[in-house]
Amino acid sequence: MRIKKYSVAAVVAAISVSLAACGGASGSKSTVDHISMAVQAGPGNQAAFDQAAGAFERETGIKVDVEYIGGDYRSVITARLRSGNAPDLLHLVPGSSVPNSVLPLAEAGFLAPATDHQWVGKIAPDVRNLVSKDGQVFAWPSSVQVSALYLNTKIFAEQGIEPPQTFADLLSACTRLDANGLVPVSWIGMPVTRNGSQATTISVATGAADISVVDAIASGAQTFQDSPQWRETLNMIVAMRDAKCMGADGAVADDQQAIADLSSGRSAMTISNSQQMGSFSVTDPERAGKFLAYPFPGQDRERSSVLVTPYDALAVNSKSSDEVKESAFKFIQFVASPQQQGAIAEKIGNLSPDQVTNAQLPDEMDPLRPLFEVGDITVNPVMRWSQAMYPEFSAGVQGLVTNQSAPSDILATLDRAEGK
Secondary structure: OOOEEEEEEHOOOOHHOOOOEEEEEOOOOOOOEEEEEEEEEOOHHHHHHHHHHHHHHHHHHEEEEEEEEOOOOHHHHHHHHHHHOOOOOOEHHHHHHOOHHHHHHHHHHOOOOOOOOOOHHHHHHHHHOOOOOOOOOOOEEEEEEEEEEEHHHHHHHHHHOOOOOOOHHHHHHHHHHHHHOOOEEEEEEOHHHHHHHHHHHHHHOOOOOHHHHHHHHOOOOOOOOOOHHHHHHHHHHHHHHHHHOOOOOOEEHHHHHHHHHHHHHOOOEEEEEEEHHHHHHHHOOOOOOEEEEOOOOOOOOOHEEEEEEEEEEEEEEEOOHHHHHHHHHHHHHHHHHHHHHHHHOOOOOOOOOOHHHOOOOOOOHHHHHHHHHHOOOEOOHHHHOOOOHHHHHHHHHHHHHHHOOOHHHHHHHHHHHHHO
16 A cells, blocks of 8 residues: 655645745845854754855845854753843754754744745645744744665675665665675664664655654554554564674664765665765765665555655744844745755755755665655654654664664653653
8 A cells, every 4th residue: 555645845845935046035234234043063054054144145234143053052052042142043953853943942932933924835734834833933944854775886786686675675685795794784873863763764664654643643543552654663673683784793883984884885775864975975976876875665665755854944033133033034035045945955965945846866866766756755753753752762773773672662662752
């Protein structure tokens, strides 16, 4: 049975704002000549927002003072909001799953509503519910992260193995690669939360991430323990472990090590995302044509999909003055233009809404193109979870990989974290 998924148009096409290609911001001068902005330090973020701030200043005369915060950005920015000394523009995460998510901050009154601005009407309902509360929109979802199974095509060719089309194909490939002394899948176990992100990528192959399942659990009509889709997702990880997909010792790596192993040929696959792989492409000119992204395979070919995450969100501090808010919203309108969307997404390593809408994918995502073209993509369900759920889920998945927990334990933990 085919999984019901969001269409491309519903997920990201409506995010695109048809503003002027030159930037879309008004050229009129504001009474405010500068605004402040906080951005989480990370791969490509500084290059992306430095260029956006510079282009905005040239267009409007308004300077954006960007502060890049490393370490525990989530805690730092929420603490500054509570203490009243946060910047005017905030780099956040759509949904509710982490401390710097849009919805809990909007509920606490920290974010200025943006309902009357031009770009708000372009956000699709299924994305809009990640940045709105009580009928008011509070943030602009600015780039799209794509998660997939990345293969070293050279290793597969040398081993005479075809890219897996079904989960059985994947297990068979793991057995053969392990027997030949290779790590089939560099499982990313550090930080712990990366266990959860890989499991979520797998969940699109079982239907666990389907909107009907997400809504049923959120409404209380179903529990995680009652969900055959989530149980199948976790059982697939157990099957991968038992087939030595993660190597003989189930070794785990961080993103840097996993990608290095994939590049060197020590491993044949990794479950990663466009942002992590995009940051690596800057330092590896041989990557093109060597790595290819495939959908994580389901039990049959009809169970394939692509996980997408509206990853970044820009919001305005409710405590800023009205004049500053006006200039801050003008900056959001500027970066929502097609030209700026593309420039920001390229530097971060994600995709712009226009790229996703038109299936304009980088070469390494070519195997995903047919799914994008017909709209077989799925919005990350974790973004609607509570903050307590994802750390528990990630720790439980890490336990599965190391044979220290069972699927039933994780499902029960998720239900408890959601108050069921």
